[in-house]
Amino acid sequence: MRALTFSEYGPASVLEVADVVEPHAGPGRIRVAVRASGLTPADCRLRSGRFRDMVPLHLPHVLGMDAAGVVDEVGAGVTGVRPGDEVFGIVDVAELGGANAEYAVLAAWAPKPDALTWEQAGGAAGNVETATRALDRLKVGTGTSLLIEGAAGGVGTVAVQLAAARGATVVGTAGAHNHTFVAGLGATPTTYGPGLSERVAALAPGGVDAVLDCAGSGSLPDLVDLAGSPDRVVTIADMNAGEYGVHHTRSAGPGADPPAVEGLAVAAALAGQGRFTVPVAAAFTLENAAAAHRLSETGHARGKIVLIL
Secondary structure (H helix, E strand, C coil), X not given: CEEEEECCCCCHHHCEEEECCCCCCCCCCEEEEEEEEEECHHHHHHHHCCXXXXXXXXXXXXXXXXXXXXXXXXXXXXXXXXXXXXXXXECCHHHCCCCCECEEEECEEEECCCCCCHHHHHCCHHHHHHHHHHHHHCCCCCCCEEEEECCCEHHXXXXXXXXXXXXXXXXXXXXXXXXXXXHHHCCEEECCCCCHHHHHHHHCCCCCCEEEECCCCCCHHHHHHHHCCHHHEEXXXXXXXXXXXXXXXXXXXXXXXXXXXXXXXXXXXHHHCCCCCCCEEEEEEXXXXXXXXXXXXXXXXXXXXXXXC
């Protein structure tokens, strides 16, 4: 089967589409014929070698954490799904990839909502799991006042919607050109950068109860001040979080948190109610995946980057 791989660490140019052995659904797993799959910043860091000491890979490596497609194999012990069903989901996080391919084995999944296109569903699961894991860590619920740093990105756009659905009041930072977009997702937008504390104070006079950093832009000291305590801040992107007593949540590698796969069914239900979508920044073919990785590395994609098959 065709798959997006790399055989050496390096820039996006090391990516290639290669023929690899098809995976098959083992116990508790399903296999899908992939229609679309997601690209995350973690994929870029794995490819670049930034994570090689933390999570060494066996090369060549097939990238991709999440996908949407049509079920064509059901492993032993799996119930509630059969060949021909349309689903979206994530691979086993311990395997750190495998979804950017013609066939992918999913470890967690939910029915694909009719309200989501293949591109939207293909880029949904990883961000939903990440956002759910972070919101759970922060105990976001009814009445929570939440600040999301980087609200226009892939995880940020999902976190805004899931937090709002939980009954939270959300303030989200984004560039001025994205403020209308962020407001449409359910957050009160403001600009990131110097003066953030004053701007947030004007929007949330009672202060914020929790902060989710989706940007990793070095703003953690200010975010801790806003939250009042480092244990009220979670980052998904700042590798220096420990210096500030902030928890860096991840689902793989040393110190990983348990994956929050229950969020997939929640997002699917919300999408069916018209209360959840997945903004797609851009869609690329596997053959143009290097361009997708370069776009991701700019840090300015609005929403999710996906690969279509």
